[in-house]
Amino acid sequence: MDPVRNPYAPGAGTPPPELAGRGQILLDARTALRRVQGGRAERSVILVGLRGVGKxxxxxxxxxxADDLGFKAAFIEAQENRSLASLIIPMLRSILLTVDFSERARDVSKRALRVLKSFIGSVKISTGDIDYGLTINPEVGVADSGDLQADLSDLMVAVGEAAKAAEKAICVLIDELQYVNEVEFSALIMAIHRVNQLNLPIIVVGAGLPQILAHAGSAKSYAERLFRFPQIGALEPTDAVAALSNPAVEEGVEYDADALEEILKTTERYPYFIQQWGHDSWNHAKGTTISLDDVREATKRALATLDESFFKVRFDRCTPAERRYMRALAELGPGPHRSGDIAEALGTKSTSVAPVRSKLISKGMIYSPQHGDTAFTVPLFDAYMRRIIPTFDVISTDGT
Incomplete structure (x- = not known):
């Protein structure tokens, strides 16, 4: 069929043509935003799920x-080797400089900018010698202690007070939260706690891999009272069918029932893979019906595409020792698996490979669904590991 009319959208963060099965999550988010906007208490939100689920x-x-509701909303993506402060500073600067403050609110907004200037000075080591374009004098004695937990709280309170004076609400969206280290995450939690205590109009909506749950608990014991943690997983069968069928029907195309069943089975109903298989099935089909044969041929194309991009970029970030650990995990089949079983497959003890496991968790490659268990954060990655390293033998006795 005509590839120009192909309705599917495989890609990182690319909105699918049919956002199936996520209506309740979006409804809950809208409710939370409206409550914050109305001056009511509301928990912030962290979406939790594996890669490819559409977080x-x-x-x-x-x-x-948030934009439609009139929020000042800003989106940032946490990064492995970059401080949270270096991401938050330009975002808050932009918010404070673009809000239309009334005459009575300008003093509050100027104070918030001075507090931001103080914060910049206090975290200069982690942000580098960057000129953020603020020529205003700092607010002496506020957000300048050098203690990130205290200073970030001071900053968020000042920004929240400015937003309240301007009768605006702020939504901070943070992707890849698992890359925020424990000290920074603890500071963020404390800042949200303080903002909530003062009933200021700021809400944080984040997303992260499953290890963010343990990360939050380690950072602050009261994190579960400040956040909701909606679990984002594979689609239900009816939603997966809708994600495939509805965009095709709008273009006058339909799927054979066995073709749909094959895609759902092969993709395990993960949204990213559904888009990839739909895209490749469409491009292979010759008529207006996508058949089982089309899907089977598309599987070859889809796996080749994923192996060259989605899977490979993650594999390439890992050291030889980390790759051997992942290959041992893949050898055991679909997870999760006990850490001791993985070590046994490597011919060593769990304590010997613990540093490798820890690094892979930090890189977002694996996570621990429960104590002592290990699983891939990327669906279907075990099969990829078996394709890229077809044979597995005990390579070493020390896991390195």
């Missing part, structure tokens, strides 16, 4: 909702 797509959609 980033949902964050983008929630930002659109």
């Amino acid at each position: 980033t797509v949902l964050l983008v959609k929630i930002k659109e909702i």
Whole structure:
């Protein structure tokens, strides 16, 4: 069929043509935003799920909702080797400089900018010698202690007070939250706690891999009272069918029942893979019906595409020792698996490979669903590991 008319959208964070199965999450997000906007208490939100379930797509959609409601909304993506402060500073600067403050609110907004200037000075080591374009004098004695937990709280309170004076609400959206280290995450939690205590109009909506749950608990014991943690998983069968069929029907195309069943089975109903298989099935089909043969041929194309991009970029970030650990995990089949079983497959003890496991968790490659268990954060990655490293033998006795 005509590839120009192909309705599917495989890609990182690319909105699908049919956002199926996520209606309740978006409805809950809209309710939370409206409560904050109305001056009511509301918990912030962290979407939790594996790679490929559409967390980033949902964050983008929630930002659109916030924008439509009149929020000052800003989207940032946490990064492995970059401090949270270096991401937050330009975002808050932009918010404070673009809000239309009334005459009575300008003193509050100027104070918030001075507090931001103080904060910049206090975190200069982690942000580098960057000129953020603020020529205003700092607010002496506020957000300048050098203690990130205290200073970030001071800053968020000042920004929240400015937003309240301007009769505006702020939504901060943070993707890839698992890359925020424990000290920074603890500071963020404390800042949200303080903002909530003062009933200021700021809400944080984040997204992260499953390890963010343990990360939050380690950072602050009261994190579960400040956040809701909606679990984002594979689609239900009816939603997966809708994600495939509805965009095709709008273009006058339909799927054979066995073709749909094959895609759902092969993709395990993960949204990213559904888009990839739909895209490749469409491009292979010759008529207006997508058949089982079309899907089987599309599987070859889809796996080749994923192996060259989605999977490969993650594999390439790992050291030889980390790759051997992942290959041992893949050898055991679909997870999760006990850490001791993985070590046994490597011919060593769990304590010997613990540093490798820890690094892979930090890189977002694996996570621990429960104590002592290990699983891939990327669906279907075990099969990829078996394709890229076809044979597995005990390579070493020390896991390195």
